Amino acid sequence: MNKKSLVYSYVRATTIENCILELSQGGVPIAGGTDLMILIRDGIISPNKLVDISKIKELKGIHEENGTISLGALTTFSELVESKLVREKIPVLYESAINMGSPLIRNVATIGGNICNASPACDSAPPLIVLGAKAKIVGNNGERRIDVEDIFKGVRKTALSKDEILHSIEVKIEGRLGASFLKLGKRNALAISVISVATSLIVENGAIKDCKIALGAVAPVPLRAKKAEEFLKGKDVSNADKVFSEASKIAMEESCPITDVRACDVYRKKMVEVYTKRSLLNSLNRAAVRA
């Protein structure tokens, strides 16, 4: 079913240095390939050379050190789902991982690929953004760290330069934080997000001390609902239902979805309101347990 007869070469990188050299010469990185194969087949990407990074050991594994969980870029969604550490310490990421694709896809697809493909409907971005996760990027000029949020520059565009790769995602554990992820798809299994919402809250002395709201599939990049966040800061949680309703309306106004095959813009906006409120209530319950 190849629509175009494309020709490209293939090389397997075994070290980060080797990989960066290949990338700086114009190679396109491939890890799980579950998105890339389709983009190539449909002619959206036409690589001259694929650089297989899937065997680079340094990019694998989930570790915890000094209160920070590090997720190697090659961590598969199945590994995220099966990780006790992820499930216990960052359940919001577990919620998004278990809803991504099917088990067959999750066995191959990686978190690094999900982020670097920079799809507007990327499921792992909203939870990582509300967790304040950092991306460790390595390249010819050494390594740098940026907020995961700042990786996304447009549809399939990232802040990484041609000779850089995502090394890992770092999530600092904040004990008091309650976070939740909700996704609306056309059905339960194997559905691309119509919209998705992740929220996080920190409550102190009965008031919202900090709050983050990230929306997926409602803009070219995962979107922070910053006005809604500002509105919530300092608000009394005894009045949660009312303030969350108002915040959800603000978040809805901040979103700018398009109409496509999955849903129209009006429906998406309305669902942003509904799901933001539900997610905030979930996050509050979790924050209360942890407070």
Place this chain on the structure above:
Amino acid sequence: MNLDTVLAKKEEFEKKIRIIVNGREVEMIIPTTERLLDTLRNRLGLTSVKEGCSSGECGACTIILDGKAVCSCLLHTVQVDGSSIVTLEGLADNGKLHPLQEAFIKAGAVQCGYCTPGMILTAKALLDKNPKPTEEEIIEAISGNLCRCTGYVKIIEAIKIASGAAK
């Protein structure tokens, strides 16, 4: 890239790979763009591996790659160099059907049969890892394998039979 460039650098667009398929070591020279699905079907004659949606949504092309059920339509063959692959042809032992195959027959879990190879391999990968799955775990495991005939009830029943949870 034009044809002359491609021909001049032909060796760059082919790779020698070595994989283990159904317990047998195979060495082949494969174009770098070839999908694993096509290699298994067209070069090795393993036609139990079906092409359905070609985009990882239907599970008809499921194989077991190093112990995990995956879609062979979303992999380049060169990516799996050094790996071990099981297709449905590798399940029967000297003409004796695998317990999952027996269970699918016993439960009547096959209608048109197009999803069956992928379904059985997904079930095998599940049972190899989790010999006594709950019904929820079975449903979750096969959620990437679409069946348009059975309504799934008998497939779930068959997997339960193979796991010893039903008769």
